[in-house]
Every structure is written in C-alpha cells, then in structure tokens.
Amino acid sequence: MFLRKRCRHSSRKWQFLLLLLMLGFLLVMVTVLNPTAKDLNKEGESLQVKSIPNEGYQVDFGEPQEILDTQEDSEQYLSMEGLSPFISLREDELLVAIESPTGKRNHTKVKKGYRMVRQQSRKQEEGRQMQDSEFLLQSHLVKEDGSHNQTDAGEQAIGGLEMYGFNEALSKQIPLHRELPEVRHPLCLKQEPSPNLPTASVIICFHDEAWSTLLRTIHSVLDTAPKSYLREIILVDDLSKQEYLKSSLSEYISKLSGVKLIRSNKRLGAIQGRMLGAARATGDVVVFMDSHCECHSGWLEPLLERLASDRRRIVSPMIDVIDWKTFHYYHITDLQKGVFDWRLDFHWKPLTEHEKKVRLSPISPIRSPAVPGGVIAMHRHYFQNTGGYDSDMTLSGGENLELSIKAWLCGGSVEILPCSHVGHVYHADVPYTFPDEEIIERNKIRIAETWLDSFKHLFYKHDRLACLISKAEKPNCTDRIQLKKRLGCKGFLWFISNVYPELYPVQDRPRFSGKLYNTGLGLCMEYQSEKDALGGLLKLSSCSDSINQRFEYNGMKEIRFGSTPQFCFDVRHEEVVLQNCTKEMENSSQHWDIKENGMIVHELSGKCIETMKTALCLQKCNKEAIQIWQFDPSYPIEKR
Numbered sequence: 001m002f003l004r005k006r007c008r009h010s011s012r013k014w015q016f017l018l019l020l021l022m023l024g025f026l027l028v029m030v031t032v033l034n035p036t037a038k039d040l041n042k043e044g045e046s047l048q049v050k051s052i053p054n055e056g057y058q059v060d061f062g063e064p065q066e067i068l069d070t071q072e073d074s075e076q077y078l079s080m081e082g083l084s085p086f087i088s089l090r091e092d093e094l095l096v097a098i099e100s101p102t103g104k105r106n107h108t109k110v111k112k113g114y115r116m117v118r119q120q121s122r123k124q125e126e127g128r129q130m131q132d133s134e135f136l137l138q139s140h141l142v143k144e145d146g147s148h149n150q151t152d153a154g155e156q157a158i159g160g161l162e163m164y165g166f167n168e169a170l171s172k173q174i175p176l177h178r179e180l181p182e183v184r185h186p187l188c189l190k191q192e193p194s195p196n197l198p199t200a201s202v203i204i205c206f207h208d209e210a211w212s213t214l215l216r217t218i219h220s221v222l223d224t225a226p227k228s229y230l231r232e233i234i235l236v237d238d239l240s241k242q243e244y245l246k247s248s249l250s251e252y253i254s255k256l257s258g259v260k261l262i263r264s265n266k267r268l269g270a271i272q273g274r275m276l277g278a279a280r281a282t283g284d285v286v287v288f289m290d291s292h293c294e295c296h297s298g299w300l301e302p303l304l305e306r307l308a309s310d311r312r313r314i315v316s317p318m319i320d321v322i323d324w325k326t327f328h329y330y331h332i333t334d335l336q337k338g339v340f341d342w343r344l345d346f347h348w349k350p351l352t353e354h355e356k357k358v359r360l361s362p363i364s365p366i367r368s369p370a371v372p373g374g375v376i377a378m379h380r381h382y383f384q385n386t387g388g389y390d391s392d393m394t395l396s397g398g399e400n401l402e403l404s405i406k407a408w409l410c411g412g413s414v415e416i417l418p419c420s421h422v423g424h425v426y427h428a429d430v431p432y433t434f435p436d437e438e439i440i441e442r443n444k445i446r447i448a449e450t451w452l453d454s455f456k457h458l459f460y461k462h463d464r465l466a467c468l469i470s471k472a473e474k475p476n477c478t479d480r481i482q483l484k485k486r487l488g489c490k491g492f493l494w495f496i497s498n499v500y501p502e503l504y505p506v507q508d509r510p511r512f513s514g515k516l517y518n519t520g521l522g523l524c525m526e527y528q529s530e531k532d533a534l535g536g537l538l539k540l541s542s543c544s545d546s547i548n549q550r551f552e553y554n555g556m557k558e559i560r561f562g563s564t565p566q567f568c569f570d571v572r573h574e575e576v577v578l579q580n581c582t583k584e585m586e587n588s589s590q591h592w593d594i595k596e597n598g599m600i601v602h603e604l605s606g607k608c609i610e611t612m613k614t615a616l617c618l619q620k621c622n623k624e625a626i627q628i629w630q631f632d633p634s635y636p637i638e639k640r
C-alpha cells in the first residue's frame with residue numbers, strides 16, 4: 001500500500017515536472033520564433049503574415065531546404081542545369097524566396113531558407129471567390145503599415161496610366177472573372193481535342209503589374225484551361241516594388257489551387273524571369289504569358305494539340321487586343337502572321353490573298369516567321385534542350401525573335417493558331433523604367449551576331465545606333481554561336497529563302513556587290529565623304545577595304561552605295577554622282593545595265609561610265625579599258 005502510495009505520489013510529481021518542462025519549452029519556442037518574423041518584416045520583403053486578417057491557413061517556417069535567390073544560384077538556374085523541378089514540394093505549396101534579413105546579398109554559396117504557405121481548404125476558397133471584387137478593393141487600400149485607407153485608392157486611380165501604362169482605374173472596376181465574347185471561327189468549336197494531350201505549366205513573369213490585370217490573367221487561365229491539362233501556374237515576381245504584390249498577393253495565391261509563386265530578389269527581366277519559371281516547371285509544355293492577358297475559352301487545347309503532334313513547334317494564339325483605355329476586348333479577325341524587319345522589330349502582317357487561298361481550311365495553323373512575345377507555348381524539354389532564351393540578353397525585347405529564328409534554323413517551326421485566342425493589354429507607354437535605354441539594341445545585336453550571318457550588315461545599315469554600340473562594345477556571342485553549331489542549325493540565307501523571302505525581296509537583293517574596280521587604271525570607285533548639297537561625289541582611289549568603296553548592283557538595276565543604301569548612282573551634267581534613290585520604275589536616270597564585258601551602261605542615255613582623271617563621266621561606249629569595270633568578289637553576296 002505504502003509503496004503504491006509512494007509510487008503514486010512519485011508519478012504525480014513526475015507528471016508535474018513534465019508539465020513544467022513542456023510549458024518552459026513552449027515559452028522558449030514563442031520567444032525564438034517571434035523575433036525572426038519581426039526581423040523579416042523590417043526588410044519589407046517578408047510575407048507579413050501578421051497583418052493578414054484571414055486565419056484560414058498556416059505559416060510553416062520549414063527547415064531551410066533550397067535557395068532561389070542568391071546571385072550564384074540565379075546563374076545556375078538561368079543556365080537551367082542541375083535543377084530539379086518542384087519535386088520536394090507538394091503541388092499546392094507556395095514557394096517564396098525571401099530577401100536576406102540584412103538586406104545584403106549573400107555572395108557565399110550558403111543556402112537560405114524559403115517559406116511555404118500551405119493551401120487553404122477548398123471550401124474556404126469557394127467562399128472567397130464570391131468576394132473577389134471586395135478583396136480586390138481592399139487590397140488596394142492596404143497601406144504599408146497594414147492599415148486601410150480610402151484616399152490611397154483614389155490617388156492610385158489618378159496615377160494609373162503613368163504607373164501601369166493603361167487605365168488601371170477602370171481595370172480594377174472590371175470583375176476578375178469576366179467572360180469574353182465568342183470570337184472563334186465556328187469550325188473551331190467542332191474540334192475535338194485528342195486524348196492524352198500534354199500538360200501545361202503557365203509561367204507568368206511580372207514586374208510591378210497592376211493587381212487587377214495580374215489577377216485577371218491568373219483567373220482567366222484557371223477558368224479556361226481544363227484542369228486535366230493545366231499542370232500549374234508559376235508566377236515569377238521580378239522584384240516588384242508595389243506593396244500589394246507582396247503579402248496580399250502571397251495570401252491570395254495561397255488559396256488558389258495549383259498556383260505557385262517565385263520571388264526574385266534581383267531584377268531579372270522577362271527573359272531570365274521566364275527561364276527561372278521554366279526551370280521550375282513540371283508540365284510537358286511551358287506557356288509563357290504576359291501578366292496582363294485574358295484567355296478566351298478553348299485557348300489552350302489547340303496549342304497543346306499542335307505541340308502533341310510535333311515536339312519541335314513553337315506556337316502562339318491569335319493575340320486579341322484589350323484596349324488600354326476602355327478595356328474593351330477587340331478580337332483580331334484578319335489572319336495574320338508574325339514578321340520582323342531589318343531593324344529586328346516585330347510586326348503583324350495580314351496574310352496575302354494568295355496565302356489565304358492555299359490554306360487547307362480557314363482554321364489551319366498559320367506558318368509564321370516569328371511569334372509575338374506575349375503568349376508562347378512549346379515543349380519544356382524542347383525549350384531547354386535548344387538553349388531556351390539567350391540568357392545574355394537583358395530584361396526584355398527581341399527574345400521572341402531570337403526564339404523564332406532559332407527554331408526555324410535548327411529544325412523546328414513556328415505557328416500562330418487561329419482557334420486559340422488570348423487578349424493582351426498593349427501598353428500605351430512602357431510603364432517600368434529600363435535602367436538603360438540601349439538594352440533592347442544590345443539584345444538585337446546579339447540576334448544579329450548569332451543568327452544573321454553576313455546579313456547582319458543589313459541590320460546594322462538599318463539600325464545605326466546598334467551599329468555604333470556593336471563597334472564600341474564588340475559583343476561576345478560565342479556561347480550562342482557554339483549552341484548553333486551543336487544544334488546543326490542552318491544559315492540565315494535559308495531562312496530568307498524558305499521562311500520569309502519578303503524580308504529581302506528579290507529586286508532588292510544585290511546581284512553583285514563589293515569594290516568597283518577599273519581595269520584600265522587599276523583603281524577603285526570611292527564615295528567622297530564630303531558631299532555637296534545635291535548628293536555625294538564619286539572619285540577614283542587606290543583599292544582598299546574602306547567602307548566607302550562598297551557598292552551593290554541590285555535587281556532594280558540600281559547601283560547603291562553599300563553603307564548608305566538610300567544613295568544610288570545618278571547622273572548630273574554628264575558626271576556620275578550619288579543621289580537619293582528615287583525608286584522610279586520607268587525612265588529613271590538611276591538605272592544601269594552591267595554588260596558581261598564589264599561596261600556599265602546608263603540606260604536613259606545609252607552612254608558608259610568612263611574614268612576621266614579621278615572623276616567618273618558618261619561617254620559614248622567604246623569598250624576601252626577605262627570603261628571596263630569589275631565587281632571585286634571580296635564581298636560576295638552570301639558572305640557580306
């Protein structure tokens with residue numbers, strides 16, 4: 001009995017001690033965790049979970065597992081090597097890379113932690129979806145300190161255009177879920193998707209995007225893409241500064257099924273941001289989408305359908321226009337293809353009557369020299385195995401052309417699909433600042449140096465700024481050129497001949513080009529840089545590699561000055577001079593006939609170009625050596 005009593009007594013004592021121990025442990029945990037959250041909040045980059053009034057989910061300060069945001073690692077994921085997809089995370093987890101508490105970048109390879117916000121239950125999510133517009137309004141009213149203020153929203157409405165490049169004040173009054181009018185050809189509605197289409201990861205990279213347009217983009221993907229095909233949406237926050245894109249967005253996203261968020265703590269730009277998203281994607285197909293789009297129902301299936309039948313395609317929907325001012329949705333009725341010019345600027349070009357006629361059906365895919373930048377889909381492995389975007393390009397601009405040219409030259413193809421429609425808000429003005437205005441020029445230079453071969457001279461002719469930058473900086477595209485070799489890509493001449501001959505119409509192509517060598521005197525024609533008021537003068541000089549000695553004879557029978565192609569050979573008082581090209585088809589004083597024997601005959605007068613001391617004059621043709629010219633083949637057309 002006694003013993004039993006003692007024993008009982010002793011067990012109570014132990015229970016009491018255990019209770020004390022547990023209480024102590026809890027106290028320690030509370031004091032350890034609190035300062036961490038505070039420290040993070042100081043930097044303004046944390047999730048700020050304390051200020052979120054909704055308690056429907058938990059915050060899990062998990063073990064440090066993986067970093068996404070040190071510089072070294074950025075390089076690693078941008079090169080897309082050695083990266084595992086989100087295998088360690090559940091589908092419904094939200095991944096957030098956080099700034100180091102000191103705000104300084106950690107240059108060592110020490111791995112930092114990320115935090116996961118687990119998803120709210122579906123029931124709660126449904127309840128929330130009923131209140132989208134309310135949430136939207138509130139989110140705009142959240143001040144930095146977490147309090148709400150009506151005036152702030154008013155101020156934001158006034159500043160909308162400047163800040164976002166469109167009428168954001170109107171945009172935020174439009175529901176986040178809006179149904180778009182049916183714009184597809186009736187035949188599109190009869191298409192049955194094949195079984196087992198590939199799955200898609202939609203990657204939306206954004207920098208200071210408006211809340212309303214970003215959320216409308218996300219919801220329209222969720223509302224229109226069949227669940228069985230939509231593997232995930234990956235949002236990449238490219239160092240946005242707006243407060244609502246931090247905690248409010250994290251909270252909002254955490255309640256959406258299959259939406260992940262990656263935050264970068266350095267400005268990546270759309271090109272590298274998309275690459276980061278792609279490196280984390282798990283779907284068969286990646287779809288890169290701008291953060292101000294609205295998807296039309298049935299937009300995804302045609303893209304997946306085309307990618308299922310050929311893994312080396314790059315496809316794009318018809319990009320409809322969401323008016324930046326009225327937010328009206330205007331659908332594109334004309335069949336168009338994506339093209340570019342010698343300045344490497346992208347344009348839409350309506351199909352010609354002939355192109356329309358030869359189409360099998362009004363809904364057949366449109367073979368396109370290039371895709372626009374806003375919405376692009378391709379197989380994830382194809383994207384990665386063919387070198388993705390050029391990771392040495394900066395921020396954004398030109399990447400869609402690089403991707404398209406690469407695809408065509410390296411065994412792939414590019415198409416616009418008429419049954420797939422996605423609307424895009426074209427900015428009234430670029431809303432964000434480029435740190436350097438010449439960034440797009442540099443990206444274009446990389447395209448020219450990598451893919452245009454000798455035709456890069458045409459780009460430099462049309463874009464003098466690029467020419468100057470390129471000469472001064474001598475860009476290094478070795479990696480990309482090696483990739484081109486490794487992939488066994490064709491030359492740009494193939495692209496011009498087979499994909500987009502309109503880029504370089506036959507009549508514009510030089511039949512001869514190079515130095516104009518006079519056999520009689522052994523001298524070359526040269527442009528005299530000090531021109532008079534009426535144009536440029538020509539003289540004879542000893543032959544050199546000077547740019548002033550390069551001329552082109554084209555299918556229009558013009559002889560153009562190589563480095564200023566708007567200057568044509570003309571005649572003034574019997575002297576041969578350079579004048580602005582007139583492009584007159586008939587009776588032009590700028591038409592020349594180059595005979596097989598080397599005489600250059602002025603068509604209008606029937607006279608020949610003859611050297612007279614160092615000047616060039618028109619004289620009656622007599623086949624003398626001073627009238628015989630040769631195009632020096634040191635600049636043959638395909639090697640120019």
Ligand code: UDP
Binds near residue numbers: 209269290292
């Ligand atoms: N973007 C980005 N970082 C940047 C610039 C742009 O993440 O430094 C995003 C931007 O938010 C948009 C996409 O990249 O989702 C394409 O940019 P934008 O829409 O300005 O290009 P545009 O459609 O005007 O050519």
Ligand code: MN
Binds near residue numbers: 290291292374424427
């Ligand atoms: Mn855009």
